[in-house]
Amino acid sequence: MSTRRNWMRSRSRPRAIRPICPRPCSPCPMASTLLYVRHMVCSKCILVVRELLVELGLVPLRVELGEVELLGTQQVIDWARLQQRLEAEGFALLDRLSPQQRLVVQIKEVIAELLRKEPAALRSGHFSRLLSERLQRRFAYLSDVFSATEGLSLEQYVIRQRVEEARCLLRDGTLPVGRIATVLGFSNLGHLSRQFQRATGLSPSEYRRQCLLQASVATLSDSGASG
CATH class of the missing domain: 1.10.10.60 (Homeodomain-like)
Incomplete structure (x- = not known):
């Protein structure tokens, strides 16, 4: 009888479920990188920056005034080339934005x-x-x-x-x-x-x-x- 009570008690107690990553040693394919771009002031700027990113072989998930989200981790981005192209169009790449x-x-x-x-x-x-x-x-x-x-x-x-x-x-x-x-x-x-x-x-x-x-x-x- 005690064995049955112990079994019922263990059944009613929720167990923590640990997430299992299929490739724990490799970067997640859906990882994204957030960066900030200064001097974006209008909808035309958004189009210019989006086209520029695509030309550089990057995948923009979201492009808004001053903020861009790219598919992939920071390692896939050629930061020097990206900054050079942005500056050529009158923009500036920021590490982060202050409040x-x-x-x-x-x-x-x-x-x-x-x-x-x-x-x-x-x-x-x-x-x-x-x-x-x-x-x-x-x-x-x-x-x-x-x-x-x-x-x-x-x-x-x-x-x-x-x-x-x-x-x-x-x-x-x-x-x-x-x-x-x-x-x-x-x-x-x-x-x-x-x-x-x-x-x-x-x-x-x-x-x-x-x-x-x-x-x-x-x-x-x-x-x-x-x-």
């Missing part, structure tokens, strides 16, 4: 998302409240950290991003200038024109004419070469 740098990356991610989905939210009053809500920090603190880390104010950065997007749309040539102002959330065409001219030295219309002229010259050059 302040990580916060700046999050701020840039919010700005990039708003520029894609809700550009009108980048107007100063609405943006400060929205950013504080998203990151659960006071806007004054976020602004101070951003300025100290990046060397320019958060407002200046937002203006640069909006102007850069305006340049892309002007080069594309499909939308009227007034429509571009509306799409990017500027209060009116005059507001876009003032910020655009302050950043580039040209009005939006002058910039578009310049782009069209350069495109025409390039087309003529190609035609002459083919002829």
Whole structure:
């Protein structure tokens, strides 16, 4: 009887299960490496970095603003070549991010998302409240950290991003200038024109004419070469 009780007691007691690695001496084939890249500020940067990694024979699992996850361990990465290629494109490889740098990356991610989905939210009053809500920090603190880390104010950065997007749309040539102002959330065409001219030295219309002229010259050059 006692034997049966002992057997039942041993059956009811859970046993620890040790994981068994099929190849304990070799690296896991699904291991990944996390690295940080500075100066990634927009969706175009993400595409450039992803293409660069693929060209180097690496497998990007995830590419976000400031952060990249690669398939494989650190040993499979040619760090010198990777850093050289990133620097040639205007980026910089970081060993790790400080808490302040990580916060700046999050701020840039919010700005990039708003520029894609809700550009009108980048107007100063609405943006400060929205950013504080998203990151659960006071806007004054976020602004101070951003300025100290990046060397320019958060407002200046937002203006640069909006102007850069305006340049892309002007080069594309499909939308009227007034429509571009509306799409990017500027209060009116005059507001876009003032910020655009302050950043580039040209009005939006002058910039578009310049782009069209350069495109025409390039087309003529190609035609002459083919002829």
